[in-house]
Amino acid sequence: MIKKKQNRVFKGGVNLFDTYSIPFCNIFEEISSDLPPELFNLALPDKQSVKHIIATLCPTEPWALPNWVILGHKTTVFLDKIKEIKTSLFPEAKCSVVISNNETEHISAAKEYAVANEWMEVFAIEAKYPHDDPVVLSKAILNREVNFGQDTLSQGILILDAQTISAIHKSRVLNDNVDSRFIALSGTGLKENEFINVQLGTSVEKIIKNRMKESARCRVFVNGPLRGKEINDFTQRIDWTVNNIVVLEVQDTKVMFPMINTDRLHFTTNLLGDVRACVYCNFCDDICPVNLEPALYYHCYKRGEKQRARLYNLEKCIECGLCSFVCPSKIELLRIIKECK
Ligand code: SF4
Numbered sequence: 001m002i003k004k005k006q007n008r009v010f011k012g013g014v015n016l017f018d019t020y021s022i023p024f025c026n027i028f029e030e031i032s033s034d035l036p037p038e039l040f041n042l043a044l045p046d047k048q049s050v051k052h053i054i055a056t057l058c059p060t061e062p063w064a065l066p067n068w069v070i071l072g073h074k075t076t077v078f079l080d081k082i083k084e085i086k087t088s089l090f091p092e093a094k095c096s097v098v099i100s101n102n103e104t105e106h107i108s109a110a111k112e113y114a115v116a117n118e119w120m121e122v123f124a125i126e127a128k129y130p131h132d133d134p135v136v137l138s139k140a141i142l143n144r145e146v147n148f149g150q151d152t153l154s155q156g157i158l159i160l161d162a163q164t165i166s167a168i169h170k171s172r173v174l175n176d177n178v179d180s181r182f183i184a185l186s187g188t189g190l191k192e193n194e195f196i197n198v199q200l201g202t203s204v205e206k207i208i209k210n211r212m213k214e215s216a217r218c219r220v221f222v223n224g225p226l227r228g229k230e231i232n233d234f235t236q237r238i239d240w241t242v243n244n245i246v247v248l249e250v251q252d253t254k255v256m257f258p259m260i261n262t263d264r265l266h267f268t269t270n271l272l273g274d275v276r277a278c279v280y281c282n283f284c285d286d287i288c289p290v291n292l293e294p295a296l297y298y299h300c301y302k303r304g305e306k307q308r309a310r311l312y313n314l315e316k317c318i319e320c321g322l323c324s325f326v327c328p329s330k331i332e333l334l335r336i337i338k339e340c341k
């Protein structure tokens with residue numbers, strides 16, 4: 001069965017692919033670790049505890065690894081992997097395959113596959129950030145309330161991306177070693193945007209050393225500038241959680257309406273610039289995917305009432321950073337929210 005979720009549950013969010021199109025060079029380089037490579041060794045929950053598997057084939061960030069790197073055109077081969085994982089490891093589980101609605105080839109193939117496999121449902125969703133967030137997906141696909149920071153497994157939901165599904169299949173079904181993963185490298189601080197296949201345990205330094213533009217002052221983000229983390233210690237080693245690395249040249253001024261200045265990824269690289277007063281535009285409220293009112297937190301904070309912010313469902317914030325992203329006054333709402341939390 002094919003299901004379309006047309007903003008019935010999803011709210012807010014932004015299509016970053018429209019805003020920032022990142023052209024990747026399609027040559028895949030293999031990078032080996034200087035140390036003995038680490039092995040993929042994801043601790044899987046026991047059979048009975050998993051009631052639902054959500055396979056997310058809907059990356060919502062343009063700097064994230066796209067599906068085609070893992071799936072190619074072989075959707076059915078990939079779905080067979082899900083089937084074998086389900087059969088051998090989680091026989092009781094139902095499976096929801098969530099695919100970006102522009103991936104028509106995968107959607108058609110999955111639709112056909114689901115006809116003969118009643119344990120599987122297919123959902124086509126718009127690839128709007130952050131609709132692939134575990135909290136948002138659990139609510140939209142299964143109507144389950146998961147709190148931010150809560151492991152979805154506590155509700156029997158196992159959420160897996162395409163690369164992790166392939167790795168589980170290889171290691172747990174075929175009993176073969178997995179010691180490397182694909183990573184997307186992009187950003188204005190790099191000579192080019194590319195995909196690499198890197199051994200687990202390789203340092204970030206080894207990956208970016210010869211790829212950065214000379215003389216550029218850069219900031220480096222693991223897993224993206226919105227929900228990832230900026231790192232300064234480049235000896236950090238690649239583990240299975242690293243999907244992408246974004247290197248951005250530092251900008252010294254704040255940019256008005258960064259979402260319509262689409263030539264560069266400059267929205268989080270501002271180190272200087274005046275924060276202006278809130279202009280009550282409600283952009284932040286409109287875009288929040290979990291129905292919060294970020295401006296309210298800001299006004300509580302500004303009045304010195306951080307505690308009061310907690311009265312307004314602050315704990316439901318999934319820290320996606322969209323409110324900061326759209327704020328024309330460049331108020332750092334996410335930082336304020338984290339402080340209030
Ligand atoms: S960071 Fe929190 S408050 Fe801001 S848009 Fe995301 S969920 Fe809403």
Ligand code: SF4
Nearest residue numbers: 278279281282284327
């Ligand atoms: S987006 Fe910024 S300026 Fe607009 S209401 Fe929210 S905090 Fe105020």
